[in-house]
Amino acid sequence: MITLASCMPSEVSYERPEWVNGAFTKALVEGLGGKADLSGDGVISVAELDAFVAERVKELTEGRQHPTPQRPTTIRSSLPVAASR
Numbered sequence: 001m002i003t004l005a006s007c008m009p010s011e012v013s014y015e016r017p018e019w020v021n022g023a024f025t026k027a028l029v030e031g032l033g034g035k036a037d038l039s040g041d042g043v044i045s046v047a048e049l050d051a052f053v054a055e056r057v058k059e060l061t062e063g064r065q066h067p068t069p070q071r072p073t074t075i076r077s078s079l080p081v082a083a084s085r
Contacts, residue, residue, distance in 0.1 A: 027056035037084035
């Protein structure tokens with residue numbers, strides 16, 4: 001199981017009306033929509049999604065929220081989670 005938590009335990013998840021939801025959800029939807037395909041190969045990996053979401057949430061919240069990933073070492077970071085095309 002792979003877990004992407006919206007923030008650290010000591011933080012809060014930020015929301016804004018213009019996002020329609022929270023910063024984490026906005027970043028996750030954008031990432032799965034293709035923006036997380038950082039290598040441009042048409043496939044979004046666990047590592048790419050994690051990297052995109054972390055950076056996008058940081059940008060949206062001015063560094064106040066930090067998503068936290070958890071995955072077993074038996075799951076490769078290159079595991080595909082979505083296609084970007």
